[in-house]
């Protein structure tokens with residue numbers, strides 16, 4: 001009817017993973033942390049709720065920026081908190097991408113990048129990964145050379161593998177910005193503390209971080225970007241004045257002030273991840289070695305949709321994903337299962353049910 005912008009009429013919109021609100025599910029579909037956040041978060045939330053909710057929050061989140069900067073070894077003006085790292089991605093698209101500008105990202109990876117590019121009205125181009133999830137760097141660089149914005153999740157989703165800093169830096173567009181989406185960065189062998197930003201060639205790199213995965217706070221909605229102050233200052237002009245509320249800033253501040261709890265939860269997830277991978281291999285799945293809090297697996301039968309449905313019938317929710325237009329996949333559609341690493345008992349149940357299904 002021409003009411004919406006053509007870009008909006010044309011797209012389907014991003015479809016998030018299922019979020020059943022009733023209890024009783026083993027929920028392994030959206031990469032939440034199975035363990036609770038630091039107890040200090042609840043204390044801070046209660047205290048903030050008893051404080052002055054009638055006044056607006058600090059628009060620049062000064063205490064949060066100071067503490068996050070300390071953790072990452074930068075100055076506070078390198079930090080920009082947002083309502084989840086997804087909001088940071090939106091802010092980045094709005095800040096840097098004009099209609100006709102090229103936005104590029106690896107494929108298969110996080111589908112939201114494509115949706116955000118389409119909403120903004122930029123051109124988008126997928127950088128096809130090889131079947132083993134490695135880069136064809138020459139082909140990718142031919143595209144990123146023309147890009148205004150390149151978005152790369154590292155570790156990648158849905159595969160869980162991680163690329164080297166050198167590979168990432170070689171993809172920084174000469175006339176644009178590269179976003180290194182580190183939503184899963186804390187689960188990797190050598191978690192980053194933004195050292196990469198100090199290397200030559202990283203002047204136009206923005207790292208995004210999330211509290212939803214390693215910090216067990218998907219329900220709070222908080223993430224932050226780390227980048228040179230010139231980039232952050234421009235993004236501040238674009239953001240809503242009060243994009244982070246009093247409660248999430250208080251909770252996030254408490255969480256990042258207690259790295260020990262986060263690191264203990266991450267260590268538990270990493271141990272269970274290895275058990276899950278071994279169990280899946282035993283059942284005949286091909287499993288990509290993961291540096292994240294999930295694993296990507298495929299089964300020689302290719303019956304991933306049926307496996308997903310059968311698990312769902314047993315109240316275990318996993319993510320069935322398919323990526324059309326992958327030339328090396330049978331039928332041109334790569335598909336498989338992405339399984340979030342839950343607690344040990346949850347993963348025991350998953351493996352038991354899988355054994356009876358396959």
Ligand SMILES: *Cc1c(COP(=O)(O)O)cnc(C)c1O
Nearest residue numbers: 084085086110153183210212223
């Ligand atoms: C989960 C996820 C995000 C979103 O994080 P929020 O802070 O919850 O918005 C961003 N990027 C990737 C790759 C993710 O998997």
